[in-house]
Structure formats: C-alpha cells, structure tokens
Amino acid sequence: MSAFHHLEIEQLSIRLHGKPLLSLDTRIGPGEVLTVMGPSGSGKSTLLAWMAGFMSRDFEASGRLRLDGRDITALPPERRGIGLLFQDPMLFPHLSVSGNLRFGMPRATPDKQAAAQDGLARIGLADFGARDPATLSGGQQSRVALMRLLLSQPQAVLLDEPFSKLDSHLRHEMRQLVFGHLRDAGLPTLLVTHDHQDAEDAGGRVLELDA
Structure with a gap:
C-alpha cells in the first residue's frame, strides 16, 4: 500500500434548503487525522456523508473531493477508495x-x-x-x-465516532490501535466526534463547526 495518499476538500459549500450549513477548504496528508467537532446540527454527519458519497438529496453541495489528485466527487461510494468505520462494528x-x-x-x-x-x-x-x-x-x-x-x-478513511460505544477503559486502547494502524498505513483520515479525548489522542488538527 502506498504511504503517500492525500485527500483534498476543495472549496466545499453545503446548503440545506438554500441556507449555508458549512464551508470547508482543506487538505489531509498521508497518515494525518483531521478531527471535526461541533454540536448536533453543525453539519458533521453531512460532511461525512458528502465525502463517502451518500449525502441526502435534501442538501446541496458545491466543491470537489480529490484523492491523490483524482477528482472523485461524482463517483459512487464503492469506487471512491474510501473506507469507513462507524460507532457499531457492523460485523x-x-x-x-x-x-x-x-x-x-x-x-x-x-x-x-x-x-x-x-x-x-x-x-x-x-x-x-x-x-x-x-x-x-x-x-x-x-x-x-x-x-x-x-x-x-482503502486510500483514505472516514471515522464516525467509532469509540463512542466502547467502555471508557477500552477507548484509549482502541484509539491508540486505530490511529497507530492508520498512521503506519499512511492513510489520510477524517474523524467526526463529540469527544475531546478522541481529538487529543488523534494528535492532528481539530476543526470546530458552529451550530
């Protein structure tokens, strides 16, 4: 697996019924974890859904998503090369x-x-x-x-509160395991969470969305 994957969110603007919800322009480098935090309704889940390719039609979006320079904005979820980890293991x-x-x-x-x-x-x-x-x-x-x-x-990873249902004593251990493996694999990662400890253990930039 290449250790040089990078993910770019270019001039993203998401609107709900015509009203701006969030704007974002950023790059996530190889092995980097970008943490996105914010209250319910701030657009965290919508951002994740846009990146994964299953955003609800209630929302409108403009902007591009690029993986290793390749525009994947219009690709179906299974062709994007993006892996997802959710609250539930879903085995x-x-x-x-x-x-x-x-x-x-x-x-x-x-x-x-x-x-x-x-x-x-x-x-x-x-x-x-x-x-x-x-x-x-x-x-x-x-x-x-x-x-x-x-x-x-995968060539990039999205994490949707993957530690929130674990017992508190397991969370730190799982964070170390997850972030360590993603860093070793050189995968650009976006983490959505409510937990400041998640962000601290991720060790990367933190983006706070407003309600």
Whole structure:
C-alpha cells in the first residue's frame, strides 16, 4: 500500500434548503487525522456523508473531493477508495471472524485466508478466525472491524465516532490501535466526534463547526 495518499476538500459549500450549513477548504496528508467537532446540527454527519458519497438529496453541495489528485466527487461510494468505520462494528453475523476479514479484501488478494490470519495476529486475535462474531466482546469486535477496513486497502478513511460505544477503559486502547494502524498505513483520515479525548489522542488538527 502506498504511504503517500492525500485527500483534498476543495472549496466545499453545503446548503440545506438554500441556507449555508458549512464551508470547508482543506487538505489531509498521508497518515494525518483531521478531527471535526461541533454540536448536533453543525453539519458533521453531512460532511461525512458528502465525502463517502451518500449525502441526502435534501442538501446541496458545491466543491470537489480529490484523492491523490483524482477528482472523485461524482463517483459512487464503492469506487471512491474510501473506507469507513462507524460507532457499531457492523460485523456480518452469518460469517465467521475470518470470513468478515476476507469479505472486504480486493479480488486480486493472492491468499485471502493467510491475509486474514496475519491480520488477526496483528490485532492480538490470532486464534479467533473460526469464531462467531457474536461471541466476541465489544472491544474485540471493534478490532476486527478495524482490520477488515485495513485489509480492504482503502486510500483514505472516514471515522464516525467509532469509540463512542466502547467502555471508557477500552477507548484509549482502541484509539491508540486505530490511529497507530492508520498512521503506519499512511492513510489520510477524517474523524467526526463529540469527544475531546478522541481529538487529543488523534494528535492532528481539530476543526470546530458552529451550530
């Protein structure tokens, strides 16, 4: 995986029923985490949805989204090269832990089973491949969701409050794990959160949106 991905939001303006909601012009470099904070209604979720490619038609947007210089603004979500991590791990209940990891891998992956085993070892779950996801703790499910994201080989990542449902003692550990892996992979990342501790552990710029 290239360590030189970058994501550019160019002169973005989002409006709701003609009224300005947010404006943004920024660049997220390789391995950088840009944290976006703000009260409900400030546009955090709408920004995320615009970047991912599933913004509601109630909103209008102008501006461009570029990944490694390529304009991806009009591409459907599955062709953007952007990975997402949500509040819920969203593991497939009908697949084993290993099956969940294999699901998102590119078709050209030479040995998906070996890649899944290696991925599980990297997150301290080496013997968990055959397990039913329902038997995992919340923290273990979050780790599997992170590794599934990384093995899908995204070129940029969006994080939607991925730590908010974890017990407080697990949050710091998961933040270190997630941000460390994203930095190592050189992935530009946008984090949406209400939690100032998330922003502090992310260690990057913080953008505060107004209501």
